[in-house]
Amino acid sequence: MIAWTEKYRPETLSDIIGNDKAVTELKKWAENWGIDKKTAILYGPPGIGKTSAAYALANDMAWETIELNASEQRTAAIIQKIAGSAAQTGTFLGGASGRRLIILDEADNIYGDVDQGGVKAITELIKKTHQPIVLIANEYYDMSKTLRGLCKPIQFRGVQSRSIIPLLLRICHDEGIDCDDEAIELIGTRAGDVRSAINDLQAIAQGRKKIHIEDVVTGIRDTKESIFNVMKEIFKGSDPKRALYASYALDENPEDFIHWIDENLPQEYKGEELAKGFEFLSRSDVFLGRVRRRQNYGLWKYAGEMMTCGVQAARSKKHHGYVSYKSPTIWRKMGQSKSVRAVRDSIATKIGKHCHVSQRYARSELIPFLKMIFKKKESAIGISAMMDLNQNEIAFLLGTNSNIQSIHDAAQKRIMQATEHSVETFWGF
Numbered sequence: 051m052i053a054w055t056e057k058y059r060p061e062t063l064s065d066i067i068g069n070d071k072a073v074t075e076l077k078k079w080a081e082n083w084g085i086d087k088k089t090a091i092l093y094g095p096p097g098i099g100k101t102s103a104a105y106a107l108a109n110d111m112a113w114e115t116i117e118l119n120a121s122e123q124r125t126a127a128i129i130q131k132i133a134g135s136a137a138q139t140g141t142f143l144g145g146a147s148g149r150r151l152i153i154l155d156e157a158d159n160i161y162g163d164v165d166q167g168g169v170k171a172i173t174e175l176i177k178k179t180h181q182p183i184v185l186i187a188n189e190y191y192d193m194s195k196t197l198r199g200l201c202k203p204i205q206f207r208g209v210q211s212r213s214i215i216p217l218l219l220r221i222c223h224d225e226g227i228d229c230d231d232e233a234i235e236l237i238g239t240r241a242g243d244v245r246s247a248i249n250d251l252q253a254i255a256q257g258r259k260k261i262h263i264e265d266v267v268t269g270i271r272d273t274k275e276s277i278f279n280v281m282k283e284i285f286k287g288s289d290p291k292r293a294l295y296a297s298y299a300l301d302e303n304p305e306d307f308i309h310w311i312d313e314n315l316p317q318e319y320k321g322e323e324l325a326k327g328f329e330f331l332s333r334s335d336v337f338l339g340r341v342r343r344r345q346n347y348g349l350w351k352y353a354g355e356m357m358t359c360g361v362q363a364a365r366s367k368k369h370h371g372y373v374s375y376k377s378p379t380i381w382r383k384m385g386q387s388k389s390v391r392a393v394r395d396s397i398a399t400k401i402g403k404h405c406h407v408s409q410r411y412a413r414s415e416l417i418p419f420l421k422m423i424f425k426k427k428e429s430a431i432g433i434s435a436m437m438d439l440n441q442n443e444i445a446f447l448l449g450t451n452s453n454i455q456s457i458h459d460a461a462q463k464r465i466m467q468a469t470e471h472s473v474e475t476f477w478g479f
Contacts, residue, residue, distance in 0.1 A: 054252040055245050058221055060106045066099050067217055067244065068209030075204045076103060080111055080182065083149075087202035089176045089183040091157070093190040094206030096414065097243030101155055103206070104184045108151040113182070117153040150181045156408070157185035158192040169194055176200045214238040214247050221251060222261075229261040236266045240298045249415065253422045264348045277310060278375050284311070285318040286369055290359035297358050304353045305338050305450060309378035311357050317373050323365055330360030342450060393446045400437045420447050427457065434461035435468075 060066050063073050072092070079090050092100040108115045154172065173196060176183060187193060190203060215238040222229045229251075237254070241247035254265050283293045297307060311331060319327045334356035341349045394413060401412035401420075424430040424447045434444055434457055441458050448454065 053249075054221060054225075055248050058217075058224075058248065060099070060102050062110050063103065063106045066103050066106060068213040069099060069103070069206050072204050072206045073103060075202075076107055077110070079202055079204070080107055083182050087200070088179055089185060089201040091185045091187055091190065091193070091198070091201040091203050092206055093158075093187040093203065095208050095243060096188055097245035098206050098209050099244055100186050100206050101153070104151065104153050104186065107184075111149065111151075114150040115153060116150060117155065152179070152181055152183045153186065154183070155186045156188070157197075158187035158189045169197060173197055173200065208242070209244050211235070211239040214241070214244055217244065218247060218251055221248065222255075225255065227255050227259055227261060230263055233261045233263045233266045236263060236295065236298065239295055240266075246415075246418075249419065253419055264351045277307075281310060281314055281375050284358050284362050285314070285365070285373070287362065288368065290362050293358045293362055294355060297354055304334070304350050304357065305341075308334055308338065308353070308357050310375075311361060313378045314373075314375045315361065317375065318369060319365065326364035327361045330356045330364055333360065390446065393442045397437075397439070397443050397446060400439070400443075404437055417447070421449065424448050427453065430457050431460045431464065434458065435464040438465060 063077055066073050072094075076090065076092070079087070092103060094100060105115060107113075157172070172185075173194075176197075177200070185193075185197075185201060190198070190205075215234055218234050218238055219229070222234070237250050238247055241250050250266075254261055258265065280293070280296045283289075283296045287293050308331065315327050315331065316324060334353045337349045337353035337356065340346065341353070394417065395409065397417060397420075398409045398413040401407070401416050402409045405412065405416065407416070420433065423433065424444075430444070430448065430453075433439070439447075439458075439461065441454050444457055444461075445454050448457075
């Protein structure tokens with residue numbers, strides 16, 4: 051199955067959305083290549099179209115491309131072998147332009163023993179190149195000052211949802227999927243970037259020809275949205291829809307987020323407001339119990355509405371003044387937040403080794419996919435066996451403590467069967 055991010059990758063710079071200024075600068079740099087800087091740095095948050103813009107540029111200019119990405123070792127020797135030779139010679143096809151665009155992705159992430167000598171090699175490459183080079187980076191100032199001084203910086207900014215939503219609608223049309231307006235709006239606003247929005251849409255659309263809002267709310271993405279800002283939106287805001295959508299952007303499922311509301315509700319509300327707030331929170335807990343019993347994650351929608359819109363509606367007047375929100379007491383006792391990060395990073399490491407991608411990419415892009423896939427028990431068992439996940443890792447991907455043991459046991463059984471089969475094959479049994 052082809053990823054929609056590849057299927058709908060922009061073919062020309064005119065297809066890049068939300069970064070007109072950056073696209074104009076990039077096109078001008080390419081048209082005047084060799085007059086000023088021979089290398090450009092495209093930098094900005096992940097998932098907003100930097101790499102796509104580089105390939106679209108090559109297509110517009112009829113340039114060949116060669117890419118060295120972060121999933122490969124980038125030692126001085128490898129950079130010189132792959133990119134260095136490309137920079138010194140013409141194209142394989144001998145096209146009219148005689149140009150080849152060299153693309154180095156995650157250029158701000160070259161470090162450690164694996165990439166030893168890589169930065170120096172890139173610096174030398176830029177100085178000697180006879181071909182255009184584009185470096186892709188998330189953090190401009192994480193790159194060396196010397197390297198930055200040799201390149202033309204072109205900043206790509208985050209893409210607003212009003213630009214993402216039309217693209218999602220076009221993809222739905224091309225794929226023959228009917229998507230509710232509210233659902234497509236939620237996907238576009240929650241994802242935070244173009245790539246994540248397309249990935250979310252594809253994950254949610256699997257096996258469906260119609261997407262409703264309840265199909266969307268169970269997908270949770272890791273974003274920079276602060277949980278404290280979300281609570282401020284609930285307790286002090288006046289727009290219930292905004293509070294609800296803000297909660298979707300958190301890397302917290304409703305079963306965890308309810309503890310944050312429970313802990314801080316008495317900090318904000320008193321008397322009748324507090325009683326009404328806990329009443330809505332208790333209704334939310336009822337829905338969460340049904341989710342656990344029935345494995346019907348569509349009910350998360352109602353739980354989320356009760357703990358955000360409901361708790362906000364319990365307030366009779368607007369509250370002002372600063373309140374220091376606290377993390378759930380029960381989590382502090384258990385050290386949960388630290389252990390959750392450790393489990394998440396452990397999963398990302400296993401994914402990275404299996405898929406040959408960086409831990410950062412696995413954590414931000416692939417773990418959300420696995421959370422969606424883990425809703426089907428058979429898929430959860432297969433992936434757990436393939437990556438030899440332990441019970442804590444399975445629980446993290448499930449988002450619940452239900453069915454952990456049965457999935458783990460079934461996965462271990464498959465591993466044993468595969469091992470026995472390998473032994474029998476080796477000895478010719």
